[in-house]
Amino acid sequence: MILDIFKSHRYKSKTFIDVVVLNAFLEKFCPDKSLEIGVLYGETLVFIDHHSRQTVGVDIKFPKRLKDNKFKNVRLIHAKDKSKEKNIYDFIHIDGDHSYDSCLEDLMYAQSRSSAKTIILIDDYFNPDFVGVQDATKRFLEHSKFKVGLIGHNQIFLEHIENKNFVNNLLKNALQNNLKHFCKYDYNTAKYQDYSGQLNKQSKLRILEHCL
Numbered sequence: 001m002i003l004d005i006f007k008s009h010r011y012k013s014k015t016f017i018d019v020v021v022l023n024a025f026l027e028k029f030c031p032d033k034s035l036e037i038g039v040l041y042g043e044t045l046v047f048i049d050h051h052s053r054q055t056v057g058v059d060i061k062f063p064k065r066l067k068d069n070k071f072k073n074v075r076l077i078h079a080k081d082k083s084k085e086k087n088i089y090d091f092i093h094i095d096g097d098h099s100y101d102s103c104l105e106d107l108m109y110a111q112s113r114s115s116a117k118t119i120i121l122i123d124d125y126f127n128p129d130f131v132g133v134q135d136a137t138k139r140f141l142e143h144s145k146f147k148v149g150l151i152g153h154n155q156i157f158l159e160h161i162e163n164k165n166f167v168n169n170l171l172k173n174a175l176q177n178n179l180k181h182f183c184k185y186d187y188n189t190a191k192y193q194d195y196s197g198q199l200n201k202q203s204k205l206r207i208l209e210h211c212l
């Protein structure tokens with residue numbers, strides 16, 4: 001099932017390795033409630049939905065193509081209505097407007113809907129076209145109970161200070177054993193890098209078949 005999802009996606013806005021790591025994380029984490037800010041075509045929402053009991057997706061517009069995905073339990077809401085949502089989420093993916101102000105607002109909103117167990121994932125952290133994401137995250141971290149848990153190819157996981165090393169511990173076996181074909185992983189610094197640059201999508205899927 002999960003391999004079919006990988007096969008059917010184009011990863012236009014996502015790198016393969018980040019989706020693989022996202023999937024590996026969610027598979028172990030099994031969130032009860034998840035939130036995604038910035039849904040677009042649902043490339044990541046489909047993985048979040050697959051591993052979560054309930055998922056809320058927030059965006060300012062919902063393209064027709066989004067309906068091509070077969071979601072299990074997703075509720076889509078417009079960004080202007082998100083303050084009405086009072087859920088506390090286990091997993092929050094921030095991938096909306098990548099400007100400094102919006103990203104900071106999304107992080108503050110995420111914090112207001114979080115518990116000490118919540119994991120926040122921020123996309124496009126290392127994308128030079130969106131420096132606002134990194135600047136906003138650094139600003140947020142100065143005054144937050146969330147700290148960096150795992151640093152990825154182009155994404156970064158935040159965890160609560162009471163939950164230190166959670167993401168790293170959860171993923172270390174997967175990254176060291178199963179996913180070693182895709183990423184170079186340093187457990188001490190909690191960093192992974194894309195390792196699969198030369199592989200085409202077919203080869204990646206073939207390797208993934210043995211990993212999942």
Ligand SMILES: C[S@@+](CC[C@H](N)C(=O)[O-])C[C@H]1O[C@@H](n2cnc3c(N)ncnc32)[C@H](O)[C@@H]1O
Pocket residue numbers: 013014037038039040041042043044045058059060061079095096097102
């Ligand atoms: C990079 S795309 C998201 C990609 C998506 N996660 C995927 O995997 O396909 C960014 C999305 O953020 C949305 N967006 C822009 N401003 C937003 C806001 N204020 N709140 C929520 N979403 C917003 C855009 O409409 C766009 O769909």
